[in-house]
Amino acid sequence: MGYKVAVIGATGNVGREMLQTLVERKFPVSEVVALASSRSVGREVSFGDDKVLKVQDLATFNFKGWDIALSSPGAKVSAEHSPRAAAAGCVVVDNTSHFRMDPDVPLVVPEVNPEAIAQYTKKGIIANPNCSTIQMVVALKPLHALGTIKRVVVSTYQSVSGAGKDGMDELFEQTRAVYVGDPKEPRKFPKPIAFNLIPQIDVFMEDGSTKEEWKMTVETKKILDPNIEVHATCVRVPVFVGHSECVNVQFDKPVSVEAARKALSAAPGVIVVDTHEPGGYVTPVECVGEDAVYISRIRKDPTIANGLSFWCVSDNLRKGAALNAVQIAEVLARDYLKK
Template sequence: MGYKVAVIGATGNVGREILQTLAERNFPVSEVVALASARSVGKEVSFGEDKILKVKDLETYDFKGTDIALSSPGAKVSSIHSPRAAAAGCVVIDNTSHFRMDPNVPLVVPEVNPEAIAEYTKSGIIANPNCSTIQMVVALKPLHTLGKIKRVVVSTYQSVSGAGKEGMDELFEQTRGVFVNDARDPQKFPKPIAFNLIPQIDVFMEDGSTKEEWKMTVETKKILDSTIDVHATCVRVPVFVGHSECVNVEFENPVSVEAATRALSKAPGVIVVDKHEPGGYVTPVECVGEDAVYVSRIRKDPTIANGLSFWCVSDNLRKGAALNAVQIAEVLIKDYLKK
């Protein structure tokens, strides 16, 4: 027996990826409804290879009878419609930032804390973490089990798709402009992104951190362990899809490179590619369309006691958003919403 599933924000990058992921993983649906704002009503989106869905108006949609909603319309819209859907008996898996730190809303990465899904009954909402947090904690989980992590210092190299279609368009237009001598002023980003790096993602906070950096800190604590200290520097880079991270980990106890590599190689959702030769690592271009978090360049940090560093990349639209949401839905129907 299938489930009636609504995809909120179906015309956006993540919404389209959710539809594709549901189809690819043969999620047991009886019906899929594509929802978006009024200006998108009537547009068509693909579901699988041969199904076309016409977009319906989120504002007027009645969620009664809908089992699960996978929501990624932006935080402001979600703050209104996710509680509305939950009140109608629909379990909402929300991909926006609005509910992540709500104590009544579980924040879930299925490879890390699937047991937290049980708490969905408090609000009817499950939060999907930030894309940069997801890939990091998937890699940190087996290491934390191995040696108990004290501190993480992470630098991220985040693709423009994390800023939506507008970010991708801006990179394309600015890159094109360089070659045809038609300079384009930045609109989505605070500085030009083509052939550049921007050490700011989201707004600045009082302590000088950006909100993206704050998210990585507080979300890691909520998902993995509240005692772990996290210091993040988040950078936007001229890559269309795929986030990369350099992660430095300090453990309470000694952890060898060999033991860490074995633990990561056995971990769900992780693929280790770590050859000490030119090209013996994974780059963001290679991870596009893939489900895994790829880990490379695992090495000892001799400057601190019990330190290791590694490089990880992942498709931020898949594991960093759509896939993680669908995986939550899969655990939800297996353990809690059985029909």
Template sequence: MGYKVAVVGATGNVGREMLNILAEREFPADEVVALASRRSQGTEVSYGDKILKVKALENYDFAGTDICLMSAGSTVAAEWAPRIGAAGCVMIDNSSKFRMDPDVPLIVPEVNADAIAGYKKKMIIANPNCSTAQMVVALKPLHDAAKIKRVVVSTYQSTSGAGKDGMDELFEQTRAIYVNDPVEKHKFTKQIAFNVIPHIDVFMEDGYTKEEWKMVVETKKILDPKIKLTATCVRVPVFVGHSEAINIEFENPISDEEAREILREAPGCLVVDKREDGGYVTPLECVGDYATYISRIRTDPTVDNGLAIWVVSDNLRKGAALNAVQIAEILGSRFLKKAA
């Protein structure tokens, strides 16, 4: 007997990926229900070789549903979490609403799968920020080997991280430039086509943006509260795929050769690191893949026990939908144990 799974936000970029990945990975579901707001009711979405008609979240009864994959934003997650939990359904939430709640586990399965056990307190498991997720997949095996003291990361985040509107704005601005039409901006604070914007989410009092703050606090919660981290998060004119340049300072010595071998054996990691033209991965090549790709592994000579690495991943997959489905897989196999 399999699970009944609801996907909330099924018409969005991440919701559609959740449906794709549930089918690709053959998640043991007897029934999958696609949910969205009332205005999307009746919209058709793909689930493997099946077509699902979207139902209205407002009218849905979660009784009898085992797992809810939520990708509809913080407001919807906050409103529906009590009702979903009261119905005995576990909500895996992709928004930032519950990530720092001490009673809600914040999970990247390759890093802290055992923490899923804490879901029973609120019947909620949180998915981390997309940029945090791929980074900690790469950091975890290195931390286990040599203990990370400090991380300096600069991100190069695709427009899909801002949803369909962000991708559309990149497309429309690029088209406008080529045909000499006026360039209009709505989603981003400055032109994104042929440009980079060092600003994601709102500014905070200390000068960092909320996206940068998320990387700091989420890394501490998922990996180790003693790690010091500073981030600069940048939006770049790429449709899908986040990239990160990461400098790491360790307590103990670790060579680039050792790091390369450790990462080659690490779950979720795929090392592509040839010191030659094209011997590295770019966001274009990671789209549609599950892996977190790691390239440009080298010693940082400016600090004791330092390394620099380049990390790339499909933000709609590992940064969101894939991570949520992986959580659901572990939840089912270790904790719910309903499927045969």
């Protein structure tokens, strides 16, 4: 018997990816509905190769009788409609930032803390973490089992798709403008993104960090271990899809490169590609459309006690958003809803 699934924000990058991922992973769907704002009502979105869904109005949709909602409409919209869906008995897997740090809402990466899903009964909502956090904790989990991680210093290289369709459009338009000599002023980003790097993602906070950097710190603590200290620098780069991270880890005891490589190679959701030769690593271009978190450049950091560094790449629209949400729904359906 299948589940009735609502996809909220179905016309956005992540919403479309959610629909595709449901099909690819053969999630047991009996009925699916695509929801978005009134501006998108009547638009069509694909559900697999042979089915087209007409978008319905989120604001007027009745969630009674629906089992699971995969939600990615933006934090303000989610704040209003995710509790409404949950109150109607529809369990919400929410991809926005609004509920992540709510103590009554589990923040889940299935390869890391699937047991936390059991807490969904408190509010009927499960939070999907930030895209950059997801790929990092998938890599940190098997390493944390080797030796307790004390501190993480991470620099991210995040693609424009993390800022939605507007971010992707801006990179395309500005890149074209460079070649035709018709400069385009930035609208989505604070400075030009074409052929540039922007060391700001989200707003600045009082301590000088950005909210994206704060998210990586507090979300890692909630998902993996509250005792891990995280210092992040998050940078937007002129890449369409795929986030990259340089991660430096300090353990409480020595962990060899060989042991780390073995643990990562055996970890669910991780693929290690790490040969010491030109091209012996994974770049964001190669991870697009893939489900795995790719690890390369594993090496010892001789400047600190018990330090290792590695390169981490993943498709932010898939594992960083849609895939993680569907994986949560899979565990929810298998272990908790059980139709």
